[in-house]
Amino acid sequence: MGDxxxxxxxxxxxxxxxxxxxxxxxxxxxVAVLRHGAALLGLxxxxxxxxxxxxxxxxxxxxxxxxxxxxxxxxxxxxxxRATRDALSGAVAGLVTMPMNxxxxxxxxxAFVGHTEMIAAICGVQKVTxxxxxxxxxxxLAVTHxxxxxxxxxxxxxxxxxxxxxxxRLTDEVLRRFIARPRIAVCGLNPHAGEHGxxxxxxxxxxxxxxxxxxxxxxxxxxxxxxxxxxxxAVHRGRYDAIVCMYHDQGHxxxxxxxxxxxxxxxLGLPIVRTSVDHGTAFDIAWKGEAFTDSxxxxxxxxxxxxxxxxxxxxxxxx
Numbered sequence: 454m455g456d457x458x459x460x461x462x463x464x465x466x467x468x469x470x471x472x473x474x475x476x477x478x479x480x481x482x483x484v485a486v487l488r489h490g491a492a493l494l495g496l497x498x499x500x501x502x503x504x505x506x507x508x509x510x511x512x513x514x515x516x517x518x519x520x521x522x523x524x525x526x527x528x529x530x531x532x533x534x535r536a537t538r539d540a541l542s543g544a545v546a547g548l549v550t551m552p553m554n555x556x557x558x559x560x561x562x563x564a565f566v567g568h569t570e571m572i573a574a575i576c577g578v579q580k581v582t583x584x585x586x587x588x589x590x591x592x593x594l595a596v597t598h599x600x601x602x603x604x605x606x607x608x609x610x611x612x613x614x615x616x617x618x619x620x621x622r623l624t625d626e627v628l629r630r631f632i633a634r635p636r637i638a639v640c641g642l643n644p645h646a647g648e649h650g651x652x653x654x655x656x657x658x659x660x661x662x663x664x665x666x667x668x669x670x671x672x673x674x675x676x677x678x679x680x681x682x683x684x685x686x687a688v689h690r691g692r693y694d695a696i697v698c699m700y701h702d703q704g705h706x707x708x709x710x711x712x713x714x715x716x717x718x719x720x721l722g723l724p725i726v727r728t729s730v731d732h733g734t735a736f737d738i739a740w741k742g743e744a745f746t747d748s749x750x751x752x753x754x755x756x757x758x759x760x761x762x763x764x765x766x767x768x769x770x771x772x
Contacts, residue, residue: 455551459734526557547726587712591691
């Protein structure tokens with residue numbers, strides 16, 4: 454349900470009351486907070502039809518809407534950890550995460566960076582990437598990232614052929630569940646993709662070899678493309694199914710411009726299905742009935758789609 458002080462639990466309750474949550478959803482969180490929040494908003498929640506895994510970490514008195522709170526941050530971390538382990542065991546088919554507040558969670562876990570890194574660590578994997586996806590007039594567009602939650606200086610250091618190729622492979626692998634041969638555009642790092650070395654050689658030395666290796670593997674990857682034009686070509690010309698970006702804001706900025714309310718965050722490279730809403734805790738409007746619920750609906754839909762197309766292990770549980 455996300456950080457209790459933020460919009461996550463509120464959105465879950467409001468979507469439930471609107472009949473949009475579905476009958477296959479189990480909520481991980483604190484019943485006391487959910488009931489207190491429902492009372493604040495005057496919601497008539499059908500509690501008997503809303504399965505909740507109650508971790509019992511917060512009471513109604515602990516609910517502090519809109520305020521940065523260490524206990525709420527720690528509880529949000531615990532919800533994700535429990536749900537991830539249940540997904541790994543096959544108790545649930547997939548995981549949809551509501552927003553956590555990094556600052557709040559770091560008050561009790563200074564090493565916390567974000568959902569994605571935490572879930573990857575629990576799953577014991579290292580080669581993961583964040584994918585944003587949104588429906589567009591020409592079809593859906595997916596955007597993946599070579600790096601996400603790190604400084605720009607560190608992001609530049611992480612642009613290496615091995616990592617770029619890993620992200621291209623992960624992007625191609627997940628999209629092949631729905632598209633026979635995904636068209637993947639790979640962004641350059643420097644302005645104009647380096648302008649043939651005029652603005653730096655990173656694109657020539659690190660990105661071009663990764664694209665060539667991907668093509669040799671049968672992946673339809675092209676580039677490096679200038680980041681200032683490739684989104685226009687994808688969104689308005691329908692030329693690409695996915696764009697591999699080199700760092701967080703290169704991909705997040707355009708995607709939040711074109712699909713802020715409907716974008717979905719998907720983690721690639723995990724042994725479980727994990728999607729997330731593409732927004733934060735929004736403390737300024739939390740528990741006021743103002744937050745939109747569209748992103749959760751899209752995150753649930755995409756999780757169901759991935760679960761339905763996921764490879765299965767010998768035991769029959771999603772692998």
